[in-house]
Each structure stands twice: as C-alpha cells, then as structure tokens.
Amino acid sequence: MTTSRAALPSIFEILKPAVGPSSSHTLGPMTAAREFVRLAAAKGLGGCRIRVELYGSLALTGRGHLTDAAIAAGLAGYGPRELAGTSLQEVARQVRDAGHIRVDGQEFAFDADRDIAFDATPRDLPHPNTMRCAALNPAGDEALSETYYSIGGGRLAGGSFGRLDRCGTKRGSLSATTVLSECRRLGIDLVKYVYRTEETQHGHSRAAVDAHVDEMWTLMTNAMERGLAAEGTLPGSLQLERRARSLYAHLQKDLPHFHVLAPEASLASIYAIAVAEENAAGGAVVTAPTCGSCGVLPACLRVVEEKMDLHPDEIRGALLVAGLIGAVIAANASISGAEVGCQGEIGAASAMAAGAVCCLLGGTVQDQVDRAAESALEHYLGLTCDPVDGLVQIPCIERNAAGAVSALNAASLAMISGGGDRVSFDAVVDAMRRTGRDLDARYKETALGGLAATPDVGE
Ligand code: SF4
Numbered sequence: 001m002t003t004s005r006a007a008l009p010s011i012f013e014i015l016k017p018a019v020g021p022s023s024s025h026t027l028g029p030m031t032a033a034r035e036f037v038r039l040a041a042a043k044g045l046g047g048c049r050i051r052v053e054l055y056g057s058l059a060l061t062g063r064g065h066l067t068d069a070a071i072a073a074g075l076a077g078y079g080p081r082e083l084a085g086t087s088l089q090e091v092a093r094q095v096r097d098a099g100h101i102r103v104d105g106q107e108f109a110f111d112a113d114r115d116i117a118f119d120a121t122p123r124d125l126p127h128p129n130t131m132r133c134a135a136l137n138p139a140g141d142e143a144l145s146e147t148y149y150s151i152g153g154g155r156l157a158g159g160s161f162g163r164l165d166r167c168g169t170k171r172g173s174l175s176a177t178t179v180l181s182e183c184r185r186l187g188i189d190l191v192k193y194v195y196r197t198e199e200t201q202h203g204h205s206r207a208a209v210d211a212h213v214d215e216m217w218t219l220m221t222n223a224m225e226r227g228l229a230a231e232g233t234l235p236g237s238l239q240l241e242r243r244a245r246s247l248y249a250h251l252q253k254d255l256p257h258f259h260v261l262a263p264e265a266s267l268a269s270i271y272a273i274a275v276a277e278e279n280a281a282g283g284a285v286v287t288a289p290t291c292g293s294c295g296v297l298p299a300c301l302r303v304v305e306e307k308m309d310l311h312p313d314e315i316r317g318a319l320l321v322a323g324l325i326g327a328v329i330a331a332n333a334s335i336s337g338a339e340v341g342c343q344g345e346i347g348a349a350s351a352m353a354a355g356a357v358c359c360l361l362g363g364t365v366q367d368q369v370d371r372a373a374e375s376a377l378e379h380y381l382g383l384t385c386d387p388v389d390g391l392v393q394i395p396c397i398e399r400n401a402a403g404a405v406s407a408l409n410a411a412s413l414a415m416i417s418g419g420g421d422r423v424s425f426d427a428v429v430d431a432m433r434r435t436g437r438d439l440d441a442r443y444k445e446t447a448l449g450g451l452a453a454t455p456d457v458g459e
Contacts, residue, residue: 006173006174006331007173007174007197007201007202008173008174008197008201008324008327008328008330008331009155009327009330009331010198010201010202010204010327011194011198011209011212011213011319011320011323011324011326011327012198012202012204012212013153013155013327013330014153014287014288014289014323014326014327014330014335015212015213015216015286015287015288015289015319015322015323015326016080016153016154016216016286016287017080017081017215017216017219017284017286018080018154018284018285018286018287018291018294019070019080019083019088019282019283019284019285019291020278020279020280020281020282020283020284020285020291020294020392021064021065021066021279021280021281021282021291021292021391021392021393022065022066022067022290022291022292022392023152023153023154023287023289023290023291023292024057024129024150024151024152024153024154024290024336024337024338024445025057025058025061025062025065025066025067025070025129025150025445026065026066026067026070026088026282026291027070027080027154027287027291028129028131028148028150028151028154028155028156029052029054029058029062029067029070029071029074029131029148029150030070030071030073030074030078030079030080030088031074031079031154031156032074032131032133032146032148032150032156032158032159033052033070033071033072033073033074033075033133034074034075034077034078034079035148035159035160035161036050036075036133036135036146036148036159037050037074037075037077037101037103037108038103038104039144039146039159039160040103040108040135040143040144041103041104041106041108042104043143043144044106045106045108045135045137045143045144046103046105046106046107046108047106047107047108047137047138048108048109048135048136048137048138048143048144049108049109049110049115049135049136050075050101050108050109050110050115050133050134050135050136051115051116051117051133051134051135051136052071052115052116052117052131052132052133052134053116053117053119053131053132053133053134054067054116054117054118054119054130054131055119055120055123055125055130055131055132056120056125056127056128056129056130056338056446057128057129057337057338057444057445057446058118058128058129058130058131058150058338059118059119059120060120060390060445060446060447060448061387061390061445061446061447062118062390063118063390064236064237064387064389064390064391064392064447065390065391065392066088066089066282068092068112068116069088069089069091069092069112070088071112071116072091072092072095072096072110072112073088073091073092073095075095075101075103075108075110076091076094076095076101077101077103078091080284083284084284087282088282089235089282092112095110095112096111096112096113099111108135126149126164127149127150127151127157127164127338127339128336128338128339128441128444128445129149129150129151129336129338129339130147130148130149131147131148131149131150132145132146132147132148133145133146133147133148146158146159147159148161149164150336150338151164151334151336151339152289152290152330152334152335152336152337152338152339152344152345153287153289153290153326153330153335153336154287154290154291155330173328173331173332174328174331175328175332175426176325176328176370176373176424176425176426176429177424177426179193179324179328180370190320190321190324190359190369191316191317191320191321191359193324194209194320194321194323194324195209195320209320210316213316213319213320213323214312214316216286216319217298217301217315217316217319219284219285219286220275220285220286220288220294220297220298220301221298221302222284223274223275223278223279223283223284223285223286223294223298224271224274224275224278224298224299224302226274226278226283227242227244227273227274227275227276227277227278227283228244228245228248228270228271228274229245230242230244230245230277230278230281231245234277234280234281234391234393235280235281235282236280236389236391236393237389237391238388238389238391238393238394240280240393240394240397242277242281243273243277244270244273244274244277245274247269247270247273248270248274251263251266251267251270261405264303264307264408265405265408267303267306268299268300268302268303268401268404268405268408269299269401269402269404269405270299270401271295271298271299271302271303271404272295272296272298272299272400272401272403272404273295273397273398273400273401274295274299275294275295275298275299275400276292276294276295276396276397276400276401277397279291279292279294279295279392280391280392280393280396280397286298288322288326288349288352289326289329289330289335289345289348289349289352290335290336290337290345290348290349291392292337292342292345292346292392292396293345293346293348293349293396293399293400293403294349294400295397295400295401295403295404296346296349296350296352296353296400296403296404296407297319297322297349297352297353297356299353299400299401299404300353300354300356300357300404300407300408300411301315301318301319301353301356301357301360303404303408304318304357304360304361308360310360314360317359317360318356318357318359318360319356321355321356321359321369322352322353322355322356323352324355325348325351325352325355325356325373325425326348326349326352328425328426328429329344329348329351329377329429329432330348332426332429332430332433333429333430333432333433333436334432334433334436335348336445337385337444337445338385338444338445338446339436339444340432340433340435340436340437340439340444341382341383341384341385341435341436341439341443341444341445342380342383342384342385342386342399343377343380343381343382343383343432343435343436344432344436345385346380346383346399346400346402346403347376347377347380347381347383347403347432348377349400349403349407350376350377350380350403350404350406350407350410351373351374351376351377351407351410351425352373352407353376353403353404353407353408353411354372354373354375354376354406354407354408354410354411354414355369355370355372355373355376355411357372357407357408357411358371358372358373358410358411358414358415361411361412361415362415363411363414363415367414368414368415369414370424370425371413371414371417371421371425372407372410372411372413372414372415373410373425374421374423374424374425374427374428375410375413375414375421376406376407376410376411377425377428377429377432378423378428379406380403380406381428381431381432381435382435382439384439384443384444384449384450384451385443385444385445385450386442386443386447386449386450386451386452386453387445387447387451387452388447388451388452388454388457389447389452390447390452394451394457395451
C-alpha cells in the first residue's frame with residue numbers, strides 16, 4: 001500500500017457532464033478533437049485538412065460507441081454542455097453536409113468518412129485508447145500533430161492534458177488509508193476532507209464545489225426521469241427495446257408479488273437501467289465514474305432519498321464521498337474498461353455508491369465507508385468488458401442494475417458489521433490494477449471475447 005502524497009484527481013473530473021454512450025470512446029475523443037482543432041487555429045493553420053487516427057480499443061469498438069460522431073462534434077466546438085437540445089448524430093450530420101469546420105474564423109477541411117481512420121491492426125500501444133490527430137497542409141504534409149490517450153471516465157492524457165502513466169504500473173497516488181489517517185489527524189470527516197482538498201489542491205471554493213455537485217445531481221435525476229419515461233428501440237445493430245418504463249409500471253402494479261428481496265432492490269435496478277438506457281441512447285448523463293456505469297450511483301442515492309427524509313446537504317456529501325472513492329480508484333488503478341475491464345467501470349461505480357450510501361446511513365469515517373467500498377469492489381475483480389457488437393447495451397445496461405444492488409448490499413453489510421475487515425479497500429484497488437494488467441486484451445473493450453464473441457447473442 002502506498003503512502004506517497006501525489007494528489008488525487010478532483011471530483012470535478014470524476015463526476016462530470018457527459019454524453020453517452022461512452023466516456024472513454026465518446027466524451028474523451030470529443031474533448032481531444034476540440035482541443036486539437038483549437039490548437040491548430042491558434043497556430044493559424046486554417047486551410048489544412050484534419051485527420052484523426054484511432055488505435056486499439058478505440059478502433060475496435062469506436063463505431064458502436066459513436067466515436068466518429070463525437071470527433072466531428074468536438075471539431076465543431078461541441079462539448080457535453082453545448083450538445084443540450086441537439087444530439088451527437090445531428091451535429092455529425094451537419095458537419096458531414098458542410099464538408100468542413102470553422103474555428104475562430106478559419107476553415108478546416110474535414111470529411112468523417114475519409115478523415116477518420118479506424119486502425120485495428122494489433123500493435124504495442126502506450127495505452128489501449130490511443131488517438132492521433134494531424135493537420136495536413138494542401139500539399140498533404142503534416143503541419144501539426146498530437147497524440148491523445150483516453151484514460152477512462154472522459155479523462156485524457158497527452159497534448160495539454162499531461163503525461164500518460166504506463167498501464168498496469170503502480171501509480172504512487174494518495175491511498176484510502178492515507179486519506180483516512182489524514183481525516184483522523186485533522187479531526188474531520190470525509191466530506192470536509194473533500195472540501196478541503198478541492199480548495200487546497202484544485203483551487204475550487206466550497207461554493208464552486210456545491211454548485212458543481214448540485215448540477216451533477218440535477219443532471220443525474222433528469223437522465224433518470226427521461227429514462228423512466230422513454231419508450232422505443234435503442235440506436236444500433238441490436239435493436240434493443242428500452243425496458244425501464246415498462247419495468248417501473250409493472251413494479252408499481254404488482255409490487256407484492258415480485259419480491260424475494262426488499263422492493264428497494266428492484267427499484268434500484270430499474271432506476272439504474274433507466275439511466276443506463278439514456279446513456280446507450282446518446283443522452284446527457286454524468287460520469288460516475290464512467291458513462292457505461294453511470295446508472296449505479298444515481299439509482300442508489302435515489303432509493304435512499306425516497307426512503308429517508310434527506311437534506312440536500314446529505315446528497316451533496318454522499319456525492320463528494322462517491323467522487324473521492326472514484327478518485328482513489330482512478331489514481332491507483334484505473335476506471336477504463338479498455339485498461340482493466342469492467343471491474344474498473346461497474347466495479348468502481350458500485351464501490352462509489354456503496355461508500356456514498358454508507359455515509360447516508362451514518363457510517364463512520366474509520367471503518368464502515370472503507371469496508372462498504374471494499375466489499376462492493378472485491379466481488380467485481382476480474383469482471384470482463386465484452387460489449388456485444390461494441391455497443392454499450394449488452395451486458396452494460398443490466399450490469400448497472402447488478403452494480404446498484406451490490407452497492408446497497410455492501411453498504412448494509414458494512415453498517416450491520418460495524419466496519420473493519422481482513423482486506424482493506426486499498427488492497428482491493430491494487431488487486432484490481434494487477435488483475436486488469438493480466439487480463440487478456442479480448443476482455444478489455446475490444447468486443448473480441450466473452451459475451452461479444454458468443455454465437456447468436458448479437459442476433
Ligand atoms: S462491459 Fe462494462 S466496461 Fe465494458 S462497455 Fe459495458 S459497462 Fe463499460
């Protein structure tokens with residue numbers, strides 16, 4: 001277990017506005033494309049053609065994850081907030097029709113069919129989600145190029161985003177144990193710890209943190225409401241019917257007949273499915289810590305909110321604790337399915353939700369929150385990422401339901417047991433990192449193994 005003091009990512013990076021279906025394959029490439037074309041414009045390279053090359057997992061599952069549409073939207077200056085009221089597909093269509101993009105009064109040629117290359121040739125890459133952008137002058141020579149790495153949850157390395165840590169290496173960041181010791185030393189709880197570190201390490205005032213988490217909670221609950229109301233078929237080859245609305249209606253009508261578990265477990269499952277379906281449809285969601293796993297945390301918090309009379313400060317605090325747990329996982333292992341498999345997405349989301357619920361139930365800093373997060377993550381070690389047809393639908397949508405129920409169970413067990421365990425949260429995070437490193441590439445968002453390679457599943 002590391003005791004070094006490298007800063008954790010801000011909760012603004014872990015919980016942030018996004019557009020589905022994937023944070024690493026949609027949000028990350030969109031952000032990288034936007035930065036690259038701005039850089040090209042700042043260097044006065046108008047008249048160049050923009051070319052984007054996608055490698056590794058981005059090449060193998062990028063089409064199902066709308067990576068090409070996201071790049072077109074990013075080049076056109078869009079981020080998740082600017083997409084409100086329109087969709088990735090609509091913006092990509094506009095860019096396609098125009099045949100160019102305009103940035104700061106300069107025009108760049110871009111045709112997604114010609115200028116985005118999905119290169120799935122096996123090769124040794126610094127990161128499985130590697131993306132190279134280039135600006136080509138009229139003679140076809142590269143006037144500018146940058147390589148970006150989409151490292152999970154929409155976070156990036158390369159370009160102006162900072163250095164890439166090699167996959168599977170021990171990252172030497174602040175551990176949960178160190179965070180808890182610091183809380184004890186200062187006599188503060190985890191929520192106060194997050195406010196303090198956001199201010200001292202990331203320059204975010206308490207008011208800014210509150211405004212951010214309030215916005216994230218609104219976006220989360222909006223996604224859930226839309227998901228519970230929507231009907232029809234999700235985009236993509238699977239032609240998968242949305243189910244959240246009908247499941248919710250059945251549950252309301254036949255509640256007493258369905259349950260071997262408490263009704264809250266079914267409600268959490270349906271809420272998680274509602275958000276995950278919105279994500280699969282390319283809707284506005286919040287990374288928690290990723291798009292693929294974005295249903296787990298809001299589903300758990302909504303169930304507890306409905307059961308207990310919570311003050312908005314309590315939801316804020318729970319989101320801050322969830323963000324802190326996600327930050328520890330991102331810094332010491334990974335939250336990228338392409339890097340460590342689904343344990344880094346649904347496993348991380350479940351740990352975040354378990355810790356957050358434990359906090360809402362009154363869990364103590366020292367033991368119970370740590371134990372809840374550990375217990376939730378422990379049982380996802382080795383979970384494969386194997387999205388059928390490269391779409392964030394099967395098994396992803398139902399995995400959000402499973403992750404939510406596991407999180408509620410882990411939080412309850414931690415509360416009943418009073419905390420303390422043979423295995424620490426840090427030990428499980430490190431096991432996740434090592435397991436992810438050893439996992440075959442077929443099970444890391446390539447759609448080459450597991451369910452994705454099972455005959456008939458996609459038909
Ligand atoms: S299987 Fe898990 S990690 Fe892979 S795309 Fe789906 S939710 Fe993300």
